[in-house]
Amino acid sequence: MPLAAITHAKAWIGELFSQSGGSHDAAHTLRVYRTAMKIADTEKACDRDIVALGALLHDADDTKLFGTVGNANARAFMEKEGLSQEMQDRICNVINGVSFSHNRGKVPETLEGKIVQDADRLDAIGAIGIARAFAFGGEHGRALEDTIAHFHEKLLRISGEMQTAYGRHEAAKRHEMMVRFLEAYRKETEE
Numbered sequence: 001m002p003l004a005a006i007t008h009a010k011a012w013i014g015e016l017f018s019q020s021g022g023s024h025d026a027a028h029t030l031r032v033y034r035t036a037m038k039i040a041d042t043e044k045a046c047d048r049d050i051v052a053l054g055a056l057l058h059d060a061d062d063t064k065l066f067g068t069v070g071n072a073n074a075r076a077f078m079e080k081e082g083l084s085q086e087m088q089d090r091i092c093n094v095i096n097g098v099s100f101s102h103n104r105g106k107v108p109e110t111l112e113g114k115i116v117q118d119a120d121r122l123d124a125i126g127a128i129g130i131a132r133a134f135a136f137g138g139e140h141g142r143a144l145e146d147t148i149a150h151f152h153e154k155l156l157r158i159s160g161e162m163q164t165a166y167g168r169h170e171a172a173k174r175h176e177m178m179v180r181f182l183e184a185y186r187k188e189t190e191e
């Protein structure tokens, strides 16, 4: 029996991200949710409700998009849904362990945190990762070459930092896709 809060969260993020661009929109959150549930299917020990709500709320207080502090958006939503303090704390713990930029080198302590972090990272690599990186570059007025640099600084390192077996397997395929793209890009643009 899925929690009503999960259904409600899917609708709520649509409103929350209505002003956000292609690199960080509601569709990103929904993909992270779907991928996280696929990983959860392979990690029997996890709490699926925590994974689902952690994924759906993981960017609700992203500092690049919102000026909130202390998971204020996520907490307000969960409070309205009547979730217990204990459940809210567990979900916030998952959310706060996800961000790549804020957690360089840190591994989430809980299985649910590892699952949501892997799902978020998978969305930054492969074909979807390429699309999001160039969307981000466009939103920030960057030259194409600056986004190519971002692949070397960050995106090509992600597949080596996955925490679940499903994540590692899927990341290897997506990594390969980026390597092929970068090679084709280099050939097409070299002088």
Ligand code: ADP
Binding pocket: 023, 024, 062, 064, 098, 099, 100, 101, 102, 120, 123, 124, 129, 132, 133, 134, 136, 137, 146, 147, 150, 155
């Ligand atoms: P997180 O929210 O997990 O910390 P980011 O906000 O850094 O992740 O990244 C969100 C998306 O924007 C990712 O797809 C990432 O590749 C892209 N992105 C972030 N920084 C850059 C950049 N300098 N150039 C191109 N894409 C970027």
Ligand code: NI
Binding pocket: 028, 032, 058, 059, 120
């Ligand atoms: Ni995200």
